[in-house]
Amino acid sequence: MSGANELRSRVRAHGKRVTPQRQLVLDAIRAAGGHVTTNEIFTHVSAAASSVNRTTVYRNLDFLCEMRLVVAAQIGGKMYYEIAGEEPHHHLVCRHCDSVGEISHRTVKALFDKIEREQSFVVDMDHLALFGLCAECRHTVSKPKLRTRRKRGG
Amino acid sequence: MSGANELRSRVRAHGKRVTPQRQLVLDAIRAAGGHVTTNEIFTHVSAAASSVNRTTVYRNLDFLCEMRLVVAAQIGGKMYYEIAGEEPHHHLVCRHCDSVGEISHRTVKALFDKIEREQSFVVDMDHLALFGLCAECRHTVSKPKLRTRRKRGG
DNA sequence: TAGGCAGTTGCAAATAGTTGCAATAATGCC
DNA sequence: GGCATTATTGCAACTATTTGCAACTGCCTA
Ligand SMILES: [Mn+2]
Ligand SMILES: [Mn+2]
Ligand SMILES: [Zn+2]
Ligand SMILES: [Zn+2]
Numbered sequence: 519m520s521g522a523n524e525l526r527s528r529v530r531a532h533g534k535r536v537t538p539q540r541q542l543v544l545d546a547i548r549a550a551g552g553h554v555t556t557n558e559i560f561t562h563v564s565a566a567a568s569s570v571n572r573t574t575v576y577r578n579l580d581f582l583c584e585m586r587l588v589v590a591a592q593i594g595g596k597m598y599y600e601i602a603g604e605e606p607h608h609h610l611v612c613r614h615c616d617s618v619g620e621i622s623h624r625t626v627k628a629l630f631d632k633i634e635r636e637q638s639f640v641v642d643m644d645h646l647a648l649f650g651l652c653a654e655c656r657h658t659v660s661k662p663k664l665r666t667r668r669k670r671g672g
Numbered sequence: 673m674s675g676a677n678e679l680r681s682r683v684r685a686h687g688k689r690v691t692p693q694r695q696l697v698l699d700a701i702r703a704a705g706g707h708v709t710t711n712e713i714f715t716h717v718s719a720a721a722s723s724v725n726r727t728t729v730y731r732n733l734d735f736l737c738e739m740r741l742v743v744a745a746q747i748g749g750k751m752y753y754e755i756a757g758e759e760p761h762h763h764l765v766c767r768h769c770d771s772v773g774e775i776s777h778r779t780v781k782a783l784f785d786k787i788e789r790e791q792s793f794v795v796d797m798d799h800l801a802l803f804g805l806c807a808e809c810r811h812t813v814s815k816p817k818l819r820t821r822r823k824r825g826g
Numbered sequence: 827t828a829g830g831c832a833g834t835t836g837c838a839a840a841t842a843g844t845t846g847c848a849a850t851a852a853t854g855c856c
Numbered sequence: 857g858g859c860a861t862t863a864t865t866g867c868a869a870c871t872a873t874t875t876g877c878a879a880c881t882g883c884c885t886a
Contacts, residue, residue, distance in 0.1 A: 535852050535863055556824055556842090571866045576824070576843065578864095597824040610793045619793060629783040630802075638807035639764045639773060648784075653792035669823075670710055670730070670751040670873065689833055689882050710872090725836045730873065732834095824843065827886100834881075841874070850865070856858085 528585050539563075539570050543578040544601075547588055553598040553618075589645035593618060595669050606644035612652035614659055619652065682739050693717075693724050697732040698755075701742055707752035707772075743799035747772060749823050760798035766806035768813055773806065 525544055529536050546562035547554055554562075560575045579599060582588035589602045593611050608626050610619040623644075630641040651659070679698055683690050700716035701708055708716075714729045733753060736742035743756045747765050762780050764773040777798075784795040805813070 530853095533863090537852070537864065539865075569866085572842095573844080573867080574865055592824075610787065610791065610795070612793075613796075619791070621787065621791065625786065625790070626783065628786070629780065630804075632779065632782070633764065633775065633802070636779070637764065637773065637775065638810065639766075639804055640810055641764070641802045641804040642767075643803055648787070648795045649797055650784075650793055650795040656792065656794055670746075684883095687833085691834065691882070693835070723836085726872095727837080727874080728835055829884105829886090831884090832882095835879085837877090837879105839875085842872085844871075845869085847867090848865105849867100850863100852863075853861085855860090 525585075525587060528587055532585065534581075534585075538567070539574050540578050540581070542566055542570060543575055544582060544587065547582075547599050548601055550600075553591075553593075553600050555596050555598060559599060586644070591645050591647040592669060593647050600645070602644065608643075608646040608648065610652070611647050611649050612655055613649050614651055614655040617652050617654075621648070679739075679741060682741055686739065688735070688739075692721070693728050694732050694735070696720055696724060697729055698736060698741065701736075701753050702755050704754075707745075707747075707754050709750050709752060713753060740798070745799050745801040746823060747801050754799070756798065762797075762800040762802065764806070765801050765803050766809055767803050768805055768809040771806050771808075775802070 525541065526536050529540070542563045543559060545566070546559045549562060550558065556576070556579065559579070560572055563570050563575055579588070579590070583590055583599075587602055588599050589606070590597055590599045591609065592598070593609070594616055606623040608621045608623065610621050611617070612619075626646060630643075634640050679695065680690050683694070696717045697713060699720070700713045703716060704712065710730070710733065713733070714726055717724050717729055733742070733744070737744055737753075741756055742753050743760070744751055744753050745763065746752070747763070748770055760777040762775045762777065764775050765771070766773075780800060784797075788794050
């Protein structure tokens with residue numbers, strides 16, 4: 519099951535509706551082919567249908583995440599969205615050079631499984647962002663400026 | 673080294689300054705004895721010194737996190753702050769009942785170590801929040817409503 | 827202790843994201 | 857297709873947070 523129909527079936531299964539706005543938001547993310555910001559998505563949607571309200575875009579981004587069709591993560595103070603692949607994936611973000619690396623779900627899942635065994639808590643995160651120092655900066659930098667800045671969201 | 677002097681020494685070491693506002697924010701978090709919201713912190717600070725500006729509180733929350741004297745995490749749409757203990761700790765947040773459990777650093781560190789070995793990336797997160805289904809809800813709930821809502825931060 | 831530099835603060839204005847609500851429009855059913 | 861039901865949308869008001877900037881004040885040095 520691919521593309522457009524993925525939206526239809528997934529949404530219907532939850533008693534929700536398929537709307538053109540919803541499609542446009544999903545298309546915008548799909549078109550980006552990777553991590554896109556809220557603003558880039560809104561711009562792309564606007565280009566296709568200028569009447570779509572910003573609020574609607576925000577709401578549908580939340581919606582698509584709930585439907586698990588899209589994954590999100592806050593990196594460097596911005597929220598990034600991306601089409602959810604068959605297999606989840608995660609990221610390693612360098613606090614010093616802002617590089618964004620990837621890490622397989624397999625690696626991370628080991629922890630999730632351990633948590634499930636030890637505490638019966640089922641972790642279901644499909645797009646984690648872990649911060650730290652990348653291989654390069656680790657050697658280059660003597661006294662890394664640890665940007666810990668987190669957006670509060672409001 | 674404890675309390676008030678921890679602030680002094682840690683801040684000085686970074687060429688930064690100790691100000692009464694800074695102390696007040698730290699005191700407010702310390703007084704709470706656990707997770708506190710931005711707003712609770714501001715209220716507490718205001719009670720002690722009504723002249724302190726909200727912006728200053730925001731800025732010092734970021735600052736104290738950078739100094740690693742305070743840790744933060746976004747849970748349920750709100751940012752929570754807490755005094756950083758000697759040993760980091762992390763949380764397990766249920767998407768269904770919103771309960772917030774704890775998980776030791778030891779458990780999580782296993783993953784961080786593996787990442788360091790495999791990718792030479794040094795993860796340094798000291799207050800991670802992992803979302804999923806708690807032991808109770810896991811049994812109780814058949815079709816959990818997965819609240820994936822994430823604040824975008826602005 | 828006085829003076830100066832750089833880090834901080836308060837204020838006002840700008841942003842970004844959220845919420846309530848009435849108007850619309852997908853769906854399901856006849 | 858026509859109709860009822862209810863999810864969704866667009867708007868406008870509102871809230872929370874961020875930013876620029878000039879005034880202020882720790883803290884180092886002489
Ligand atoms: Mn990604
Ligand atoms: Mn905590
Ligand atoms: Zn780096
Ligand atoms: Zn629960």
